Amino acid sequence: MTLNPFHDGLRIEPSPGAVALVIFGASGDLTKRKLLPAIYQLTRLHRLPPRLAVVGVANSPLGDEGFRKVMAESLEEFARVEGPDEVADSLARNLHYLEGDLTDADLYRRLESKLAEVSPGAGVLFYLAIPPSLGPAVTTHLGAVGLSREQDQGQWRRIIVEKPFGTDLASARSLNQLLHDHFDEEQIFRIDHYLGKETVQNLMVFRFANGMFEPIWNRRYIDHVQITAAETVGVEQRAGYYDSAGALRDMVQNHLMQLLTLIAMEPPVAFTAESVRDRKMDALRSVQPIINPATGEGLDAIVRAQYADGWVDGHVVPGYCDEPGVNKASTTETFVALKVQLDSWRWAGVPFYLRTAKRLPKRVTEIAIQFKRPPLQIFKQVSPTPVASNLLIINVQPDEGISLRFEAKLPSTRMQLAPVMMNFRYGSTFGGEVPEAYETLLLDALIGDPTLFARHDFVEASWALISPIHQAWAAHKATGIPTYEAGEWGPAEAHALINADGYRWRTQ
Ligand code: BG6
DSSP states (O other): OOOOOTTOOSSSOOOOOOOEEEEEETTTHIIIIHHHHHHHHHHTTTTTSEEEEEEEEESSSHHHHHHHHHHHHHHHHOOOOOOOOOHHHHHHHTEEEEEETOOOOHHHHHHHHHHHHTTOOOEEEEEOOOGGGHHHHHHHHHHHTTTSOBBTTTEEEEEEEEEEEOOSSSHHHHHHHHHHHHHGGGGGEEOOOOSSSHHHHHHHHHHHOOOSSSGGTTTTTEEEEEEEOOOHHHHHHTTHHHHHHIIIIIIIIIIIHHHHHHHHHOOOOSSSSHHHHHHHHHHHTTBSSOTTHHHHHHHHEEEEEEEEEETTTTTEEOOGGTTTTOOOOOOSSSSEEEOBBSTTTTTOOOEEEEEESSSSSSEEEEEEEEOOOSSSSSTTTTTSOOOOOEEEEEEEEEOOEEEEEEEEOOOSSSSSEEEEEEEEHHHHHHEEEEEEHHHHHHHHHHHTOTSSSBOHHHHHHHHHHHHHHHHHHHTTTGGGGEEEEEEESSHHHHHHHHHHTTTOOOOO
């Protein structure tokens, strides 16, 4: 059997016909940082359909040549392409640009003609790389001119929607409603770039392609779980968005909830989009409400804080309120730690601690699963050191891999125990390049595989857990917000949260 290079390792056979990728927000940061480098990389690896046209749409007066220049700059900066490169040249030839106001109906008629001209009969993927305020206008106009309607013979229509997907439950619902007015759910791809990360996909392989851990993956053997997404960066140039979002919206509602459900889900019956997403939904539905929406009770299970000035990576850094563009009296949280419990047969009584923040001492995203101690401490007479719990650490980034901590005997004539690590590292095991999340996700959307995208019900169920926290915080505004020194592992309150249960945060 000859392998189709585009099908190799993909779950869905790509359609061989012409494909057009329309990027709304073609002159923006996301296009430059992520999308163009991803398209380039996929082209270089021969993963894209051969007849791919990219149509950039934005308000700036770039023209085809200007857009090609944006691509050249983007590749130089973010894909490390220096000097002549045939792949970049061939990609540039397939790049087109359409200038216009995204809220103007006429632009969409011109887009229709442009697509007929550069890629007749193509399947079309629309990418909303635009501020959320423009999403409704673009969706409505696409629907109004009929560009969302699928046609026969490979003329499919799909739309990728970037985060933030709403700012609370009500806005997420209306966004879903608006999308469903014009697109079927199968056509909608809500991106969460964490799902495209290799290590996050590997979570499913680790759990469901190995029989060894599944029997102990439950409340009988697992003591508790810690999920951490720590960043050293501050708000950077994104105060306009971040100051009204905060860490809970920015990271917990989407990325951390996705990680939580991948750890907690039951095995799907098959590796299909619906089966995987159904099981993740079951897990999400089993999460106990963090805040009681009626009484506002539950705030003691969640800590928020904001970074003050301090030292990170050997540099003095300003406090959050002194960052450019941030309101000096802002109470936006840059740190969140919370405890969640699941009402499920598998997880009843096992606490999950979630933590994310900016300006911590180290960039690390990991899931640490701590197992229960052995039922009998038979070495306590001979070994002065207490037995540590077994720990499974899934390192999402930056040092991608999986480690297992267990007890070993120290070589000596005496009986002495010490914890040791068994390590699997992506870099040393596989070498080579690890694909960027956007490469995987863009390719999946082009072939129509939604497994790694957030379904409408997941987004809403996640907001249903998160929105009451915002409401409770709003009701307690007068109490302000604790701070933590930049470069430290968060405020004392976060340590108290987990210490109260007899545990400690892993400080990596
Ligand atoms: C984004 C958030 O979704 O994820 C950012 O908006 C955050 O604030 C980023 O920095 C983290 O992503 P990664 O891939 O660096 O862990």
